[in-house]
Amino acid sequence: MAGQLSTETGAVPAVPAVVAPRGGRAWAVVARVGLVLLRRALLLAALLAVVFAGVELLPGDAASATSERGESAADLAARRHELGLDRPVLERFWDWMSGLPTGDLGTSAHGQPVTGLLTTAFPNTLVLSGTALLLTAVLSVTLASWAALRPEGLLDRTVTSLSTAVFAVPEFVVAVALVLVLSLWTGWLPAVTLTDSDGTPASWTMLILPTLALTVPQTGWNTRIARAALADEARAPYVEAAVLDGLPPGRVLLRHVLPGALPTIATGIATSSGVLLGGAVAVETVFNYPGIGVVLSSAVADRDTPVIAGVTALAGAAITVVLLGADLVRDRLTAGGR
Secondary structure, three states, rough: OOOHHHHOOOOOOOOOOOOHHHHHHHHHHHHHHHHHHHHHHHHHHHHHHHHHHHHHHOOOOHHHHHOOOOOOHHHHHHHHHHHHHOOOOOHHHHHHHHHHHHHOOEEEOOOOEEEHHHHHHHHHHHHHHHHHHHHHHHHHHHHHHHHOOOOHHHHHHHHHHHHHHHHHOHHHHHHHHHHHHHHOOOOOOOOOOOOOOOOOOOOOOHHHHHHHHHHHHHHHHHHHHHHHHHHHHHOHHHHHHHHHOOOOOOHHHHHHHHHHHHHHHHHHHHHHHHHEEEEEEEEHHOOOOOOOOOOOOHHHHHHOOOHHHHHHHHHHHHHHHHHHHHHHHHHHHHHHHO
């Protein structure tokens, strides 16, 4: 009856609003985070299996690589038994993985606990990579926003061309060029890193060159991403309406264009975290920086599987945390823009 009356009078029957409970949304977020973590944990486990198999395929082993001159075949055999190299690789991989949840990364070929070996080196790398990531975010957003104020202008074309050029240059090439110009030619900055007794750089000035070597290529890459995101957002109807209302270009950029482009920009910057950790291996070797790059180089030379796997596990965990945080930030920004 009520429905007929509403139809006859032309009124539109009220539709009850459906409001999702906050608790349900929270559980959905928790479930999604758990699924993402599980998927990336399985991916990391597969990568660690590849690491064990790859080191096994290299010529030589940890016993021969770390042996002293003049050791007999019996001595090498005893050392292989001590390091567990006479056991199948699958068995060694399972033993190492079983200790991973408790933080036990095994023992290096030199008899040192891998966890203690990385306790100092990995924080140094995180400081270097984190500083480079922060500089990359600031510089790329600033340059892209600056170029977006005058689309297709001289500044826009210059920023786009330079960002493409610097991204094409590998980190170690940038590192060598920085050493040549800022250290050997001018003497402004130290070319190598000296450490204190606690294993950290002796001076903050020793962080400048390796940080710049990591920042320059990733700034080029993220500037291109940010510029493209700003260009896409500038074509949105509400942005065009703001321009037609006569708002100043700077205000349109900061209040309308940039907030809408932030999810894409955040994803690009988060992706750079993995590239920065990978590039740190080469850059730290060039500057003798006391991070995981030097540790990993020595471990590869020594065929030291537990150390290589430990570095891989820590780097994978750090990248997973950064990417997960970026996903949550992107979802929050996207939801806030709706």
